[in-house]
Amino acid sequence: MPELPEVETVCRGLLPILENAILQDVVVRQRNLRFPVPKNFRQKLLFRRVLTVRRRAKYILMMLDDDDVIISHLGMSGRMTIYPAGEDVPPPGRHDHIEFKTTTGNLIRFSDPRRFGFMTLTSTQCLKEHKLLRNLGPEPLGNGFSGPILAASLKGRNTPIKSALLDQRTLAGLGNIYVCESLFGAGISPKRKAATVQGTRAEKLVQAIRVVLTEALVAGGSSLHDYVQPDGKLGYFQNCFKVYGQEGKACPGCHCNFLVTGGIKRISQAGRSTFYCSRKQR
DNA sequence: ATTGGTTCCTGCTGGC
DNA sequence: TGCCAGCAGGAACCAA
16 A cells, blocks of 8 residues: 555656656546546647656645646555567556556556546645645654644644644654554554644654654555555565554563553554554553 | 545455 | 455545
C-alpha cells in the first residue's frame, strides 16, 4: 500500500524518464477508476511536454507545459511500471488502465487491480486550492513540520492518536504501516487520546516519524502485496517492520518479557488494524 | 466542528 | 481439493 516513501520512490523513478519528455501517445483502457478519468484526458495530453514530477502527500503531480498538471494517486494497489525504449512491452492485462508513451520511445504503464487510484487533470493555478490538496497537513519531512506544530494540530482532538495521524489534515503522507511504526518508535500507545500528545511527547513523535520515513525511503519503500518501484525493483523496508504485521511476535524492544507481554498485539481502530506493544507504548 | 461509519474494488486467506 | 465469505485498506462522503 503506497504511502509517502513508496510514492516518493515512484516519483524519483519517473522523473528521469518524464522530465522534458513529450507525450507521443496516451492510452486510457479503463476510465472507471476511483474518480473517472476526464473525457479529454488523452486529447489534452497528446504532444505535451512534461516539465517535472513532484510529490505532495501521497499524490504524484506531473507538471506539464502550459500550466497543466496531472494529479495521480496510487490508492491501495496502484503501480507505475517503466518500459525503457527498445525493451519488450508485455501485452496489457486487465488491470493495466493507462499508458504514456514518450517520443523517445519510453513507456509508462499505470496498473491498479483494486482501482482505488486515479488520474485527473488540473492547472498550476488551481493546484493549491484543489479539493484534493487544499486541506492537506504539512509534509513530515519538510520544514513546516515540528513538535510544536504537531502538538497544536492535535490540541483538543478527542480521537485516538492513531486516527489523528492517519488523517491527512494532521500531516500528509502517512498510512497505516508508517503510523504504526512511528508510534512504536515514539513509545506512544495508538489508543492515547490525540490531545494528550503535547510537548516532549509530540517532539518525540515527530522525530520517530522522520526516522521511519527516512529509513523507508533509503530502502526504496516497502514491497507489500502490490508495491514495486517503477523499474521493477522491490523495496525492502518491509523487512524492517518492528510492529506492522508482527502480531504475536516478540516486541523488539522488550523480547525478554515475551511471556509477560505476549508480544505485539493487533487491535482494530476505525476499521483498520493497529499493531503495537502495550508494554513499550503508553 | 469533530468523529465514526460506509463505500468503492479485487485478491488473498481461512474455514468448512 | 475447492468453494466462498470475509477481510484489507485510502480517503471522499455522509450522518449524527
